[in-house]
Ligand code: GLV
Ligand code: MN
């Protein structure tokens with residue numbers, strides 16, 4: 001039976017969700033556990049309840065929306081993404097996977113299909129690192145990569161903890177967030193590409209084989225401050241100038257890496273005291289560094305660390321280097337990708353294999369169960385900006401392919417050697 005997601009309904013929901021934002025349209029800002037994030041969660045749960053789907057939340061605020069299977073004892077197939085959005089982002093990053101996932105569940109049910117295995121939609125807590133400085137918080141904890149103690153130690157810029165900020169329906173110990181490896185049978189995430197390749201080649205669907213590995217570092221530079229007029233240049237230990245040199249090393253290390261996929265970004269710079277007539281004495285940099293090739297990434301990071309130490313020694317500035325996270329890349333499951341490719345062929349969609357340079361909750365779900373991702377094109381590859389855009393046709397194709405692939409995965413026979421119930 002062909003599945004027919006209701007695309008006008010999905011587009012309407014995408015635009016309603018985009019209105020829940022701390023910044024005016026077209027910008028979307030929904031930072032974890034802000035009023036807007038809480039409103040978006042409530043709105044999503046109401047859509048699920050309207051569709052007659054059971055919902056629950058875990059202790060870190062991951063939301064689960066379940067379409068029952070005919071054999072409820074079996075491990076569910078899962079899909080999902082995130083609804084949080086960095087400041088001044090767009091309306092499609094993460095939300096296409098969540099609302100497209102919800103539409104896929106409804107399409108399966110409206111076609112009169114009852115999958116063998118339950119199908120679960122997950123809205124992951126804080127895929128974006130905005131509040132606590134660490135990305136994929138919900139899926140990271142589900143996979144056990146971040147434990148309960150690590151999560152309890154997190155503080156936002158105002159010194160508030162996760163337990164303080166989480167809403168009332170997210171109860172229980174943070175220890176309970178971690179899942180067993182057998183919790184899910186398979187996971188597949190729908191997402192906009194966030195890069196230009198699909199649009200440039202006129203390809204409908206990207207099937208992601210590998211997800212780049214992100215690493216993030218917090219560097220604190222302590223120099224000595226003083227009067228901008230009174231302290232001679234030869235006497236200075238300017239923390240900002242040391243940091244500025246290091247930011248250029250980050251760029252050079254990425255540019256000169258033998259891997260084409262190495263990228264490095266110094267996205268956070270805080271300069272204190274931040275007065276025009278005062279020498280910077282205390283500077284914070286946050287650096288994001290990524291590659292699909294772990295060895296190339298680590299080599300480039302070693303170089304940055306060595307050169308940063310030399311720069312700070314030369315300038316008489318103290319450097320404290322802290323690793324926020326350093327995650328290995330994920331390889332997607334070839335069998336899910338083959339199944340999705342067959343479904344794309346049957347639906348008449350062109351498709352290509354690709355890598356994901358952005359990270360996603362799939363990076364952590366891949367540690368729990370065989371995982372894959374479906375990408376759809378977005379305009380000019382723009383993302384994390386208000387003019388991010390995916391066309392109705394692209395969203396329709398991605399959601400239809402997701403629905404078929406979820407249903408097929410949910411109906412797969414049990415693998416002979418791995419009972420999963
Ligand atoms: C996720 O949003 C990323 O930064 O890749
Ligand atoms: Mn994002």
Ligand code: MN
Nearest residue numbers: 093094127360
């Ligand atoms: Mn995303």
